Amino acid sequence: MNTKTHLHLVEKSISPQKTFKNVINRVTKPENEIKPYYSSENSIIFNMDCLEVLSRIGENSLDMIFADPPYMLSNNGFTCQNGRMVNVNKGKWDESKGFEEDTKFHDTWIAACKKALKPEGTIWISGTYHSIYQCGYLLQKNGFHILNDISWFKPNAAPNLSCRFFTASHETLLWARKDKKAKHTFNYDEMKNGLFPEDKMKKENTQMRSVWSIPTPKDGEKTFGKHPTQKPLDLLVRIIKASTNSGGIIFDPFNGGGTTGVATALVGNRYYIGAEIDANYCELTVKRFLQIEKETVVHENIG
Numbered sequence: 001m002n003t004k005t006h007l008h009l010v011e012k013s014i015s016p017q018k019t020f021k022n023v024i025n026r027v028t029k030p031e032n033e034i035k036p037y038y039s040s041e042n043s044i045i046f047n048m049d050c051l052e053v054l055s056r057i058g059e060n061s062l063d064m065i066f067a068d069p070p071y072m073l074s075n076n077g078f079t080c081q082n083g084r085m086v087n088v089n090k091g092k093w094d095e096s097k098g099f100e101e102d103t104k105f106h107d108t109w110i111a112a113c114k115k116a117l118k119p120e121g122t123i124w125i126s127g128t129y130h131s132i133y134q135c136g137y138l139l140q141k142n143g144f145h146i147l148n149d150i151s152w153f154k155p156n157a158a159p160n161l162s163c164r165f166f167t168a169s170h171e172t173l174l175w176a177r178k179d180k181k182a183k184h185t186f187n188y189d190e191m192k193n194g195l196f197p198e199d200k201m202k203k204e205n206t207q208m209r210s211v212w213s214i215p216t217p218k219d220g221e222k223t224f225g226k227h228p229t230q231k232p233l234d235l236l237v238r239i240i241k242a243s244t245n246s247g248g249i250i251f252d253p254f255n256g257g258g259t260t261g262v263a264t265a266l267v268g269n270r271y272y273i274g275a276e277i278d279a280n281y282c283e284l285t286v287k288r289f290l291q292i293e294k295e296t297v298v299h300e301n302i303g
């Protein structure tokens with residue numbers, strides 16, 4: 001039996017909660033002098049650079065990574081929001097430092113993610129043309145095996161103001177496995193037979209295709225404020241249901257407003273680790289987590 005298989009069997013024999021705690025203990029061991037911004041039984045957020053967190057997670061530890069990296073599109077352009085012309089700038093974190101520097105940045109975090117994933121683990125990367133082609137190339141350069149590219153169609157995308165281009169109404173999601181030979185998780189039946197009322201393109205009891213029609217976040221997802229590139233919960237819930245199993249550990253290196261963590265809690269029986277450099281967005285995430293906890297308690301009391 002090789003070391004990888006042996007480690008896998010050892011891990012399977014201990015409880016998922018214990019496996020999660022082991023990963024967290026590696027990050028927060030006293031000599032690291034790292035304190036989480038927030039932690040609960042199933043979730044933890046670090047107000048830190050994702051590379052710092054990834055370097056401490058340890059190799060072959062994570063089941064799935066969802067990464068929504070900076071788009072590098074904050075270039076003082078304009079877009080339309082609720083019928084008004086607004087600046088496209090999302091924040092300092094989203095400014096391009098030029099092609100070479102941006103490529104180096106993506107290369108570094110993608111390589112770090114590869115180390116931290118289990119061999120059968122998968123990574124999702126979302127983005128627009130500003131970054132997604134670089135990320136696709138770098139996934140391949142780092143030895144990932146691409147499984148799918150999903151086109152996330154936004155039926156309610158904002159109109160184009162200049163009327164000189166097509167209206168941008170989709171993002172691309174790349175899905176890739178760490179090890180070409182390993183067997184990844186794909187919950188085929190759940191994708192085929194599950195209910196996706198938000199998606200006007202998905203027909204009941206037919207295979208899930210690679211074009212997903214999902215509206216941008218609902219008002220209820222912005223109760224505590226919003227992140228400028230917040231993803232809809234329906235998108236993350238689908239990704240988590242498709243590519244993880246009960247007990248899985250999910251990591252988001254660019255936590256933002258915490259959509260991946262909130263979706264993990266909604267799906268249930270999985271563990272979440274998030275890294276975010278901006279404390280305001282960590283705070284937004286905590287508020288969203290606490291709301292979910294409150295709702296769960298209400299449901300349990302009623303039930």
Ligand SMILES: C[S@@+](CC[C@H](N)C(=O)[O-])C[C@H]1O[C@@H](n2cnc3c(N)ncnc32)[C@H](O)[C@@H]1O
Binds near residue numbers: 049232254
């Ligand atoms: C595209 S947004 C993610 C939005 C998120 N998916 C959501 O639904 O709210 C990227 C986030 O990554 C954060 N960020 C940028 N560089 C980072 C780094 N090196 N480590 C951790 N977070 C980073 C930014 O502050 C920003 O909040």
